[in-house]
Amino acid sequence: MDNTNIKEFVARHIPEATFEENKQFLSATVEPSKLHGLLKALKENPETLFDYLFCITGADVQGKLMVIYHLESTTLKHQVVVKTGTPDRENPVFDSITDLFSGAELHENEIFDLFGIIFKGHPNLRRMFMPDDWKGYPLRKDYTDEVNIVELS
Amino acid sequence: MGIKSMKETDFHVSPDTDRQKTNIVLTTVENLVNWGRSNSVWPLTFATSCCGIEMMATGASRHDFARFGVEVYRATPRQADVIIIAGTIVHKMAPVLKRLYDQMAEPKYVIAMGACAISGGPFFYNTYSVIRGADQVIPVDVYIPGCPPRPEALLYGIMQLQRKIQQGNIAAGRIEPVDPEEYPEPPKVY
Amino acid sequence: MEENTKPMTAPETEEEYFINMGPQHPSTHGVLRLLVSLQGEIVKRLDPHLGYIHRGIEKMCEKDTYIQIIHLTDRMDYLSAHMNNEAVCLLVEDALEIEVPERVKYIRTIMAELQRLNSHQLWWATMGMDLGALTTFFYGLRDREKILDIFEETCGGRLLLSYNTPGGVMYDIHPNFQKRVKEFIKYFKERLPEYDQLLTGNVIFQERTKGIGRLTREEAVNYGVTGPSGRGSGFSCDIRKKFPYSAYPYVDFKEILGVDGDALSRYKVRMEEMWESMHIIEQLIDNIPEGPYTAKMKAVLKLPAGEYFQRVETARGELGVYVISDGNKTPYRMKFRSPNMCNLSALDHISRGAKIADLVAIGASFDFVIPDIDR
Numbered sequence: 001m002d003n004t005n006i007k008e009f010v011a012r013h014i015p016e017a018t019f020e021e022n023k024q025f026l027s028a029t030v031e032p033s034k035l036h037g038l039l040k041a042l043k044e045n046p047e048t049l050f051d052y053l054f055c056i057t058g059a060d061v062q063g064k065l066m067v068i069y070h071l072e073s074t075t076l077k078h079q080v081v082v083k084t085g086t087p088d089r090e091n092p093v094f095d096s097i098t099d100l101f102s103g104a105e106l107h108e109n110e111i112f113d114l115f116g117i118i119f120k121g122h123p124n125l126r127r128m129f130m131p132d133d134w135k136g137y138p139l140r141k142d143y144t145d146e147v148n149i150v151e152l153s
Numbered sequence: 154m155g156i157k158s159m160k161e162t163d164f165h166v167s168p169d170t171d172r173q174k175t176n177i178v179l180t181t182v183e184n185l186v187n188w189g190r191s192n193s194v195w196p197l198t199f200a201t202s203c204c205g206i207e208m209m210a211t212g213a214s215r216h217d218f219a220r221f222g223v224e225v226y227r228a229t230p231r232q233a234d235v236i237i238i239a240g241t242i243v244h245k246m247a248p249v250l251k252r253l254y255d256q257m258a259e260p261k262y263v264i265a266m267g268a269c270a271i272s273g274g275p276f277f278y279n280t281y282s283v284i285r286g287a288d289q290v291i292p293v294d295v296y297i298p299g300c301p302p303r304p305e306a307l308l309y310g311i312m313q314l315q316r317k318i319q320q321g322n323i324a325a326g327r328i329e330p331v332d333p334e335e336y337p338e339p340p341k342v343y
Numbered sequence: 344m345e346e347n348t349k350p351m352t353a354p355e356t357e358e359e360y361f362i363n364m365g366p367q368h369p370s371t372h373g374v375l376r377l378l379v380s381l382q383g384e385i386v387k388r389l390d391p392h393l394g395y396i397h398r399g400i401e402k403m404c405e406k407d408t409y410i411q412i413i414h415l416t417d418r419m420d421y422l423s424a425h426m427n428n429e430a431v432c433l434l435v436e437d438a439l440e441i442e443v444p445e446r447v448k449y450i451r452t453i454m455a456e457l458q459r460l461n462s463h464q465l466w467w468a469t470m471g472m473d474l475g476a477l478t479t480f481f482y483g484l485r486d487r488e489k490i491l492d493i494f495e496e497t498c499g500g501r502l503l504l505s506y507n508t509p510g511g512v513m514y515d516i517h518p519n520f521q522k523r524v525k526e527f528i529k530y531f532k533e534r535l536p537e538y539d540q541l542l543t544g545n546v547i548f549q550e551r552t553k554g555i556g557r558l559t560r561e562e563a564v565n566y567g568v569t570g571p572s573g574r575g576s577g578f579s580c581d582i583r584k585k586f587p588y589s590a591y592p593y594v595d596f597k598e599i600l601g602v603d604g605d606a607l608s609r610y611k612v613r614m615e616e617m618w619e620s621m622h623i624i625e626q627l628i629d630n631i632p633e634g635p636y637t638a639k640m641k642a643v644l645k646l647p648a649g650e651y652f653q654r655v656e657t658a659r660g661e662l663g664v665y666v667i668s669d670g671n672k673t674p675y676r677m678k679f680r681s682p683n684m685c686n687l688s689a690l691d692h693i694s695r696g697a698k699i700a701d702l703v704a705i706g707a708s709f710d711f712v713i714p715d716i717d718r
Contacts, residue, residue, distance in 0.1 A: 022649055022650065024651070024652055025652070027650075031651060051564055051565070052564050052567065053567060054654075054661065054663065055652075055663050055665060055678070055680040057665055057676075057678045059667060059676045059678075060676070061667065061676070068665075070652070070663075070665075074564055074578070074579075074580075084642070094692075096456075100691070101567075102562075102565050102566055102688070103565060103566035103567040103568075103685055103688045103689070105688060106391070106684060106687065106688045109693065110684075124390075127394075128392075128393055128394060129393060129394035129397040130394060130397070131394070131715060135417065138402060138403065138404055150601060152406070
């Protein structure tokens with residue numbers, strides 16, 4: 001399927017999705033509550049069959065905490081990017097996708113550790129890289145740490 | 154291609170390795186014990202990152218450090234003499250390093266290999282989790298600069314450690330530096 | 344087909360016992376802590392605890408320019424240092440729409456294949472050592488020193504190269520380069536059958552790796568296991584074939600797929616990959632075109648605002664570099680899709696029911712490099 005067909009497929013499932021296209025990928029932005037349903041449809045539908053999640057990223061873009069999924073199909077050889085975000089920085093909650101893609105378990109732990117995003121339905125959400133009693137989420141843009149970080153002026 | 158050997162005067166780099174033995178009378182027994190200790194330092198398998206590969210290359214067939222007495226690697230700190238800190242130390246790893254050092258039996262020595270173990274190295278600025286220098290955690294005897302240091306540099310560091318051991322007093326546990334004022338305090342940056 | 348979850352022979356009332364493997368351990372290949380839950384000697388569950396070498400590279404990248412980032416990427420997966428550098432350079436060149444000279448593409452591919460050979464030699468050396476065969480350590484590292492001599496003459500470094508730069512390479516190759524590479528290939532072609540004689544046909548080695556750690560193709564796709572570990576299960580994931588870059592479109596090589604998905608099949612895939620790497624180098628080494636060794640670049644590189652993704656094939660799997668740029672000279676967010684982290688996520692599933700000694704064999708066949716997981 002090429003990008004226009006994938007766009008139509010996503011728009012049929014989620015009419016309020018917004019799209020961007022650059023020379024590499026088509027990306028669709030959806031609300032957090034619709035994310036799990038869309039990824040399930042993209043994985044299981046025989047026209048799309050996106051079974052390989054090759055990158056899952058957390059980002060803090062202009063005040064919104066976002067999670068970005070890069071998907072590829074090993075049989076039909078097309079790629080798509082799905083993004084979701086929330087402006088709520090106190091209690092950002094997204095659905096976990098470990099039931100669809102088991103490899104996302106460690107990655108969602110990493111995103112929770114570095115950004116503070118909570119994944120509902122994750123079997124074992126815990127801090128992965130930082131020590132267990134660390135305060136704060138280091139990769140957020142408003143993270144300051146006078147003791148540990150030495151700035152290069 | 155001939156290998157040029159170093160002059161003996163090039164080894165006299167610090168007062169620690171060449172102190173004048175005016176106030177310590179070293180008997181033959183002490184000489185013998187120090188000779189035995191220096192020629193048989195067995196390290197602990199401790200490698201956190203890239204310098205570990207150069208340490209393995211030093212132990213392999215081309216730059217063999219078994220000919221300096223570093224015969225085998227011991228996997229447990231209870232049986233090791235020296236801990237070669239090869240790699241960056243981060244906040245989560247520091248208590249582990251301290252515990253390993255405490256578990257080693259006296260006399261024990263520490264070599265800080267590579268820029269990361271000396272002072273944080275390339276990870277000095279802009280990061281929240283690196284400890285800038287392993288000597289913030291445990292006392293270090295020999296520093297080997299480089300990123301990563303060549304195997305020949307690690308061999309030179311081991312030879313300097315051997316010279317330092319040969320000056321030591323068998324009654325004391327640690328080898329004290331000659332004049333503490335000569336070595337300034339490291340900057341307190343965690 | 345043999346299941347690797349053998350039936351538990353111990354009684355169900357025996358309590359579970361947790362032990363720690365690592366962080367300081369001679370065969371975890373870095374600082375990896377595995378919390379293993381045992382019943383007797385059978386592994387019931389496995390929990391990886393990471394972060395013992397987390398240096399915050401992604402946060403550092405937000406304050407560094409693109410040329411400075413190349414020196415940090417060296418230190419992530421240090422046994423594929425060249426491919427990591429190449430990924431960032433290709434991303435910058437793609438985004439700024441710069442065409443590199445042909446000579447650069449050939450040099451980059453030859454260096455990448457030498458780096459892959461180098462990494463597989465070290466993997467073979469340590470796999471034998473983990474299973475108890477110390478001879479392989481000395482043989483593998485002896486041959487690896489020859490490649491490191493070639494690197495040192497041209498790039499200046501043995502392990503951490505930083506030879507690639509956006510637009511080309513830092514210096515031209517040394518005049519002795521082609522001669523030494525050809526001599527090395529002639530030498531290594533006689534050594535590789537020796538490796539097979541030593542380990543592959545050995546009865547003890549086969550007993551310890553055949554049928555151990557079986558990963559099916561669907562599981563490999565689900566967990567995202569790529570590289571030789573994924574190809575050992577039949578998952579065709581070679582980026583050099585799917586999205587060719589540098590000089591890979593000009594060479595002819597096979598993608599090697601295994602069938603069984605166990606540790607022995609991953610081992611065989613890597614041994615065959617060493618032959619294929621030498622085949623690729625032979626096709627390129629005599630035909631390096633003349634020309635400049637770098638394109639003309641501005642002093643300060645600013646990527647236009649937008650998102651960019653570059654995928655390369657390192658010695659352990661697919662590395663992805665994802666940049667969100669807002670037009671400045673430093674990236675807004677830089678993420679590295681690490682191949683070792685995805686490979687590690689499958690370790691829990693495939694080692695259930697194995698014994699502890701099998702866990703070492705499975706870990707060795709996956710070939711982890713832990714600083715790449717923690718970044």
